[in-house]
Amino acid sequence: MIYSSELIKGTLKTIVLKQLENNKRMYGYEITQKVKELTSDKIQITEGALYPTLHALEADGLVTTETEYIGKRVRKYYSLSPKGKSTIDEKISELADFMNTMKFLLDIQPQTI
Amino acid sequence: MYCLSDSQIDFILNDISARGIESVSLQQDLLDHICCIIEHELEENGDFERFYLATVGSFYKSELREIEVETQHLLTHKNYYVMKKIMLYSGTFAAAVLSFGIILKFMHWPGAAVCIVLGLFALSFIFLPLLFTLKIKEKQQNTDKAILVVGAISAVLISVGVLFKIMHWPLANMMTTASLMIMLFVFLPVYFFTGIRNPQTKVNTTVSSILLLCGCGLILTLVRIPQTTHFQRLEDTAYFFRNEQILKNEQQLLSVEPQDLNAKEIYTLCESIKSQLLMKETGQKAITADFETKEALIGETWVNAYLSGGTEKNLKELQQKILAFNQANGSKSGFEPIPENAVDFWSQAKVKDALNNLVQVQMLVLQNQKILLE
Numbered sequence: 001m002i003y004s005s006e007l008i009k010g011t012l013k014t015i016v017l018k019q020l021e022n023n024k025r026m027y028g029y030e031i032t033q034k035v036k037e038l039t040s041d042k043i044q045i046t047e048g049a050l051y052p053t054l055h056a057l058e059a060d061g062l063v064t065t066e067t068e069y070i071g072k073r074v075r076k077y078y079s080l081s082p083k084g085k086s087t088i089d090e091k092i093s094e095l096a097d098f099m100n101t102m103k104f105l106l107d108i109q110p111q112t113i
Numbered sequence: 114m115y116c117l118s119d120s121q122i123d124f125i126l127n128d129i130s131a132r133g134i135e136s137v138s139l140q141q142d143l144l145d146h147i148c149c150i151i152e153h154e155l156e157e158n159g160d161f162e163r164f165y166l167a168t169v170g171s172f173y174k175s176e177l178r179e180i181e182v183e184t185q186h187l188l189t190h191k192n193y194y195v196m197k198k199i200m201l202y203s204g205t206f207a208a209a210v211l212s213f214g215i216i217l218k219f220m221h222w223p224g225a226a227v228c229i230v231l232g233l234f235a236l237s238f239i240f241l242p243l244l245f246t247l248k249i250k251e252k253q254q255n256t257d258k259a260i261l262v263v264g265a266i267s268a269v270l271i272s273v274g275v276l277f278k279i280m281h282w283p284l285a286n287m288m289t290t291a292s293l294m295i296m297l298f299v300f301l302p303v304y305f306f307t308g309i310r311n312p313q314t315k316v317n318t319t320v321s322s323i324l325l326l327c328g329c330g331l332i333l334t335l336v337r338i339p340q341t342t343h344f345q346r347l348e349d350t351a352y353f354f355r356n357e358q359i360l361k362n363e364q365q366l367l368s369v370e371p372q373d374l375n376a377k378e379i380y381t382l383c384e385s386i387k388s389q390l391l392m393k394e395t396g397q398k399a400i401t402a403d404f405e406t407k408e409a410l411i412g413e414t415w416v417n418a419y420l421s422g423g424t425e426k427n428l429k430e431l432q433q434k435i436l437a438f439n440q441a442n443g444s445k446s447g448f449e450p451i452p453e454n455a456v457d458f459w460s461q462a463k464v465k466d467a468l469n470n471l472v473q474v475q476m477l478v479l480q481n482q483k484i485l486l487e
Binding site for chain 2: 028029030048049054071072074076
């Protein structure tokens, strides 16, 4: 089952930040592939959601970019800024709290994945 | 694994830019992304063009530009929150500092001017412009936008006008009058007649219009009309003229030239400062009985606007002479010292008060002369 983009939208920032924390620096395509691989294809980040989010994170000062030339084209690597590093725990605990609340709200029994 | 040629990369870049992706940074991101997908997923001898179109087609719902629009939306949305925050903080700051400044002013404690200026600055140049920028985004119709523009202009003008007024800076009256006129004759009619047509906003519009009209009315009640100003100036001039007459009569009655050198100089210095000030204020060297027909009236100008052309030098000299005069005669019985601050006009004194003070100094010189002769 592939999760709908509406579900992913609200958590995308946290997902991206966490990937950047684990992998130091990544480019866009790499992020989508990594997430896809980790979730056994269940979460497929669309390009239309990923890049606006990355640019917003950059504008917020949570990620920084560095560019490298790959032949004729430019590859942009994204990595966490110090501000991003300090925000990430906050974001994750907020999401965890949200998931607990949803479990309670929707009456979901704890289950093993 | 497919190997992309330079011309294919150029083709992709041109295509995504033709599809409405204008931001260079986003172009770079998408170009690399598409190239990665093609390199990883297309077989070595696959059909580049077909695969590219299918790939780019999976990026959007109706057109590729969505990504750019969404990015712009997220970025302005971020500014929106920052602006809202600054607006709230600057508004709170302005209100707090202004109120504090007014308390200081009423209690005649120091720091009032700094607080009031800071508060009004924050109000007129940070809070109101931000409020305007945020509100105009919410308005859809052009009339609503126009009302907001006019309202914002008159609000900024009125607060800057009041700031200039209390600081005695130029153009204050013009700004305040202009803002009230705009408010009453442009903003209010447009606001009222557009709001009253909509049944939902009818009551609110009427109440706000009444409040606004009454508020402007209250301010205008406090304004002195030009005619009153004219009467005031006539009275002030007549008052000074009478003082001058009395001084002249006293001087003739005494009929003895002052012996004290300081007294003599004080007297002549006062005369020349008076004529300098009168020249600048009325265009005449002295006030004569026909001042009303000549329109040679003393107004409410501040003395510090007239200090050029030797007046300031004369005033300083006068102050020194008064000090010397008081010191030389202080021990004599019956001597009435001239108050040292009598000619301290630098900070806040109006021409009419300065002129009358100078006459008083001369009277004191004459009076002391009489006492010292006895």
